[in-house]
Amino acid sequence: MATRVVPQKIIKNLRYKTTTKPLNASHPSAAATVASLLEKQPATTPPPPPPSSQQSASFLDLNDAERLFSAVPTSTLLRSSAVLHATAIGPVVDVGIWAMQSKLLQMGIMKDAVMAVTKRTFYEHFCAGEDAVAAGRSIRSVNEAGLRGMLVYGVEDAHDNEGCNRNLNGFLHTVDVSKSLPPSSVSFVIVKITAICPMALLERISDLLRWQQKDSSFNLPWKQDSLPIFSESSPLYHTPNKPEPLTQQEEHDLNLANQRLQQLCQKCVEANMPLLVDAEHTTVQPAIDYFTYSSAIMHNKDDNPIVFGTIQTYLKDAKERLFLATQAADKIGIPMGFKLVRGAYMSTESKIAESFGYGSPIHDSIEDTHNCFNDCSAFLLEKIADGKGSLVLATHNIESGNLAAAKAYEIGMGKxxxxxxxxxxxxxxxxxxxxxxNAGFRVSKYMPFGPVEMVMPYLLRRAEENRGLLAASGFDRQLIRKELGRRLKASIF
Structure with a gap:
């Protein structure tokens, strides 16, 4: 049966609001559904006015550099200042990317030199260490500063079952390490489905799922119960022709991949440690969502989500897919956990779409992406305030952080x-x-660990996909420079 979607005009009305009102729509039943998901405030309570940008900008105290960085050692601030300044210079980033990718520099003594420089700069700044023990020390350090850590075993793509089994052992060990650290210092263990299921198989599964979205009579005998993966606006151009069914070997490999994920989920259930599934590019994201949602149905109980999915809000269909997934989860009575991010595969997505002769699935402007993130954030904050589910707001955008913090306080989630x-x-x-x-919220740092060569794809993505974000780190650079100046002056006088 084809997925029933909510009309686009209703989804577009899910705008960022500080109070929830019934939505106007020409389709009464759809409007009623949306209104029932967005909790209304008691009629006796007058709705407060929406916060203006100026009001929301003043919600968090981000100007007192001494207080902000009071728990950060001077040596760390010096390294951060140097790396952030270097990554703000385009030519420096270009040379760094070239050096990390160049085959000429990936052999012998040159390779050792490149790896050594990378380790002392990008790696030490953006990563938590070469193994789980080192990552544990980094987690303790950020925890002493009042933050928590997401433990991220830095392996990414696998291409055969042997590699997938090896990666699974790394993820299982990560859960064991999290249990050995101070209580609540680790917020999530992160998994990449691309590391425990061969990439070629994920592409095949995604093709089959997309074709079933096009043709509801298309039978997938291996498919388990899941939440909606697509919406009417989801890109399906990756699969222009009807794919062949999975071969017997592919079904066997799919079963092995599912067993790996369930073993990891069960270990997280036993440790009461949430497992957050990272998102990837749209070529394989349908399969990742399928794995995520089918596992959430099995393991998320009561009001305790163990399996969290990721929504990339730079995608035009993000809001609608989020709504459909939460609606379906409500219907079957499972709590869902979501991480909202803007996304990190913009250039890849645009190139793939162009190769098929389609427009990019990414929002046409950064403002549209910001609006989508803020709208999805507001929707989920309202939803979890008095109901089931959990939310991770992964953002580097100060305005989005302010808006969400103000919204959370307003609906009683400020502590x-x-x-x-x-x-x-x-x-x-x-x-x-x-x-x-400092404002009273739980905050985590995403902390990948592993040998330098293993996390190289992650470091390249930070440099390539987030080049604009790195260049926009002037706010942090200015505050760090201010605090370093204060400390220098205090030590002299």
Whole structure:
């Protein structure tokens, strides 16, 4: 049966509001459905006015550099200042990317030199260490500063079952390490489905799922119960022709991949450690969502989501897919956990779409992406305030952080709340992280670990996909420079 979607005009009305009102739509039943999902305030309580940008901007104290960085050693501030300044210079980033990718520099003594420089700069700034033990020390360090850590075993793509099994052992060990650290210092263990299921198989599964979206009579005998993966606006151009069914070997490999994920999920259930599934590009994202949602149905119980999915809000269909997934989860009575991000595969998505002769699935402007993130954030904050589910707001955008923090306080989630977590990448937007923490919110840093060569794809993505974000780190650079100047002056006088 084809997925029933909510009309686009209704989804577009899910705008960022500080109060929830019934939505107007020409389709009464759809409007009623949306209104029932967005909790209304009691009629006796007059609705407060929406916060203006100026009001929301003043919600978090992000100007007191001394307070923000009080728990950060001077040596760390010096390294952060140097790396952030270097990554703000385009030619420096270009040379760094070339050096990390160049085959000429990936052999012998030159390789050792490139790896050594990378380790002392990008790696030490953006990563938590070469193994789980080192990552544990980094987690303790950020925890002493009032933050938490997301443990990220830095392996990415696998191409055969042997590699997938090896990667699974790394993820299982990560859960064991999280249990050995101080209580609540680790907020999530992160998994990439691309590391425990061969990439070629994920592409095949995604093709089959897309074709079933086109043709509801298309039978997938291996498919388990899941939440909606697509909406009417989801890109399906990756699969222009009807794909062949999975071969016997592919079904066997699919079963092995599912067993790996279930073993990891069960270990997280036993450890009461949430497992967050990272998102990828749209070529394989349908299969990743399928794995995520089918596992959530099996393991998310009561009001305790163990399996979290990721929504990339730079995609035009993000809001609608989020609504459909939460609606379906409500219907079958499971709590869902979501991480909202803007996204990190913009150039890849545009190139893939262009190769098929289609427009990019990414929003046409950064403003549209910001609006989508803020709208999805507001929708989920309202939803989890008095209901089931949990939310991770992964953002480096100060305005989005302010808006969400103000919204959370307004609906009674201002104190430390297990349902809401803010998150930023290790080495990025530390001022926002500490500002949110000082305001009483749980805040995590995304902390990948592993040998330098293993996490190289992650480092390249930070340099390539987030080049604009790195260049926009002037806010942090200015505050760090201010605090370093204060400390120098204090030591002299």
């Amino acid at each position: 430390v709340n297990h349902k809401l977590e803010f998150a930023q990448l290790c080495g990025m937007s530390d001022a926002l992280s500490f500002g949110l923490s």
